[in-house]
Amino acid sequence: MEFLVTGGAGFIGSNLVRELLKRYPEARVVVLDDFSSGHFKNLVGLPVEVVTGDLSDRAVWDELKRRYRFDAVFHQGAITDTTVEDQYRMMRVNADSMRLVLEAALEWGAKVIYASSAGVYGNTPPPMREDRGLLPENVYGFSKLTMDRIAERFAREHPELQVTGLRYFNVYGPHEEYKGRSASMVLQLALQMLKGRRPRLFKWGQQKRDFVYVKDAVKANLLALERGVSGVFNVGTGRARSFNELVEILNRELGTSYEPEYFDCPYDFYQEYTEADLTRARELLDYEPEWSLEEGVKDYLPYVKRLVR
Ligand SMILES: NC(=O)c1ccc[n+]([C@@H]2O[C@H](COP(=O)([O-])OP(=O)(O)OC[C@H]3O[C@@H](n4cnc5c(N)ncnc54)[C@H](O)[C@@H]3O)[C@@H](O)[C@H]2O)c1
Incomplete structure (x- = not known):
């Protein structure tokens, strides 16, 4: 197995890398990161290959396509400071890059499991359900909703490809x-x-x-890999x-x-x-927060x- 984890030097990404290495000890795990909010210390001691680059740069994806044949892409890389107001930068990095991820995955025939956010729901009434209340209040939430829409259309046009979005709520934990x-x-x-x-x-x-513990967020990624269902799912405690x-x-x-x-x-x-309605995640992903x-x-x-x- 070959896995790509974008944003793998970051918080959730590096926890996910650890779990992938534990579950799939034979796997080749590659991290793509620009170290803007991630840190090399999150990866110290782990047998990963690091590609340093900007995930919004098409040339980076061309290079990855030449060098690897991934089975799955865990796309965690993003501008994660939700107070950033530079709309151009936020949309380029978080939303537009989704197209590059999906195009590469199509070429590889790789599953795509990507990080969306509860930020898409803004201040709409809880519990938040995947199909309603999509009224983000900041450009971060808007960039994540745009990702979801790009992913949804792409999955419709390419039903052979698995595209799974995970709308994390407030994740906390080591790293x-x-x-x-x-x-x-x-x-x-x-x-x-x-x-x-x-x-x-x-x-x-x-x-x-x-508030959702990072172990549950990582578990949702592994379930998405194993269950093979496309769509977008809330990941919280409910x-x-x-x-x-x-x-x-x-x-x-x-x-x-x-x-x-x-x-x-x-x-x-x-x-x-914020409060996640977990009905869909429970039904289709078998996700149960622990x-x-x-x-x-x-x-x-x-x-x-x-x-x-
Ligand atoms: N932590 C949460 O509570 C939470 C909630 C909802 C969604 N998310 C999403 O989960 C994902 C992971 O977030 P996190 O909490 O681990 O944050 P993080 O900041 O630790 O991780 C993001 C990683 O992406 C990298 N990155 C940023 N821009 C990049 C670029 N242009 N090219 C390459 N790498 C780039 C950073 O260096 C970092 O390693 C993000 O997509 C985030 O939006 C997180």
């Missing part, structure tokens, strides 16, 4: 620390508290998120939790009793409430503690 301020609130709050500071939340911490609840869980796990420090949200746009927020945080904290030492 996200290089994302800086784009890292999950689980990491940011845990770090503040481990450094002896009060956790900082936008007023009044009641906003809710469907349960929204507030930032205040997250602080309570962290306090419990860390044995602390910090009160949040609330401040005004500086963004014009901010998702108030990690509640409590269990995910417990599993993740030893890793976070090592970061502050």
